[in-house]
Amino acid sequence: MPDVLLDAPDFATALTAARRHLHAHPELGHAEHETAAFVEANLRALGLSPRRVAETGVVVDIEGVRPGSLRCYRADLDALPIQDAKVGNVPYASTRTGVAHLCGHDAHTSIGLGVARRLVERQDELAGTVRIFFQPNEEGTPSGAPHMIAAGVLDGDPVAVAAVHVDPTLAVGQFGFIAGPVTASFDRLDLVVRGPATIHSARPHLATDTVWIATTFAQHLYTLAGRVTDARLPAVLAITRLQAGDAYNVIPDRVTMGGTLRCLSPETRLKMRAAIAEAAEAFSQMHGATVEAGMTFGSPPVMNAPALVALARDTVADLYGGDAVVDFPLPSMGAEDFAFYTERVPGLFVRVGTRSSEATAFPVHDAHFDLDESALAPAADAMAEVLVRLG
Numbered sequence: 001m002p003d004v005l006l007d008a009p010d011f012a013t014a015l016t017a018a019r020r021h022l023h024a025h026p027e028l029g030h031a032e033h034e035t036a037a038f039v040e041a042n043l044r045a046l047g048l049s050p051r052r053v054a055e056t057g058v059v060v061d062i063e064g065v066r067p068g069s070l071r072c073y074r075a076d077l078d079a080l081p082i083q084d085a086k087v088g089n090v091p092y093a094s095t096r097t098g099v100a101h102l103c104g105h106d107a108h109t110s111i112g113l114g115v116a117r118r119l120v121e122r123q124d125e126l127a128g129t130v131r132i133f134f135q136p137n138e139e140g141t142p143s144g145a146p147h148m149i150a151a152g153v154l155d156g157d158p159v160a161v162a163a164v165h166v167d168p169t170l171a172v173g174q175f176g177f178i179a180g181p182v183t184a185s186f187d188r189l190d191l192v193v194r195g196p197a198t199i200h201s202a203r204p205h206l207a208t209d210t211v212w213i214a215t216t217f218a219q220h221l222y223t224l225a226g227r228v229t230d231a232r233l234p235a236v237l238a239i240t241r242l243q244a245g246d247a248y249n250v251i252p253d254r255v256t257m258g259g260t261l262r263c264l265s266p267e268t269r270l271k272m273r274a275a276i277a278e279a280a281e282a283f284s285q286m287h288g289a290t291v292e293a294g295m296t297f298g299s300p301p302v303m304n305a306p307a308l309v310a311l312a313r314d315t316v317a318d319l320y321g322g323d324a325v326v327d328f329p330l331p332s333m334g335a336e337d338f339a340f341y342t343e344r345v346p347g348l349f350v351r352v353g354t355r356s357s358e359a360t361a362f363p364v365h366d367a368h369f370d371l372d373e374s375a376l377a378p379a380a381d382a383m384a385e386v387l388v389r390l391g
Helices: 011-024 033-047 104-119 145-150 211-223 266-287 307-321 373-389
Strands: 051-053 057-063 066-076 128-135 161-171 173-178 188-195 233-241 254-264 290-297 325-327 347-355
Touching: 011 033, 011 104, 011 373, 033 057, 033 104, 051 188, 051 325, 057 104, 057 145, 066 104, 066 373, 104 128, 104 161, 104 347, 128 145, 128 233, 145 161, 161 373, 173 307, 188 211, 188 233, 188 266, 188 347, 211 254, 211 266, 233 266, 266 373, 307 325, 307 373, 347 373
Parallel strands: 066 128, 066 161, 161 347, 173 325
Antiparallel strands: 051 057, 057 128, 173 347, 188 254, 188 290, 233 254
8 A cells, every 4th residue: 555645744744755755756657556546545545535547547526515616626647757866865866767757746746635635624615626636647748638538537517727837947935827828839740751762972963862851841840930920929840859871971761850849829830730741742842752741739738717817826925925926927838738628628827936946946857856845835725725715
């Protein structure tokens, strides 16, 4: 049976213990079996009845004493396939080679458990139902959110869905807010240029120079944002992989490239995808090669409902003072699969400051990433209060 850590008398100590247990025992997307069992054990210790969905997802409903709305809270479970650079430096470092919680999902899970504990403690003032779910594979493509939606986590017409994300750009005690787009959409690009045969590098004019076509094609793709799309609506296309031949004097018959496309508006996303496909067809005709543009849909943009942002800002200010509220002037071009929920339900995505020193200032996905655990309890208290007020 996994450790039950959430019942420690001191709330902050309980959440820190949970986070450290999870940080030391990370699991990759769709393999979070021990993590899900840990979540279930701790929810049962609160007197709740969690259920398993989507293989490694966990859902629990907390019923209030009075009629009211259904609202949802989401946490994510999975770790990243990166070696933890903290091994040997902190007692809670990852015990699994090549796998680590370097995006803060251990903190998100711990905060989600904390929200559950606070709502159970306040059940006599809770109206309606709060559904808390713990999602697998946020980091993967395709990600876990659509599986959770298919499993019914948004059934029952919830009025809101909320989540947090740790943010080392903010100090501990700060909460970041922005209405409208919060993060960008994410699409994966798999590009291939094929020629009829290899050719000696001394005579590229006698055949199809796949490397020249590929690099020219990549440069063309970089020109699309702001030309086929409205320059006032951001789009970022990045080629991050390029693989060609092995010999210095042979032009290969195949070049593969990979990358990402990120957009803040659905319209921009569709225009960019169409322009990429049209460019691939045009390059094929111009250069006598086969240019393939494979595109895998990832998450859409996360959208924050203005009314929910206003409620959460007021809640944080009431609990911790106005200095705890930070308004972000611009969205992030990163991606977050919480967006699949906000496509269907009014959403609230809150940044939680976790920086207090040089050791907690590393960006997410950095091998040295860590956080100040004193941020966990205030975040859980704030989100529990938001969910109570939404009743």
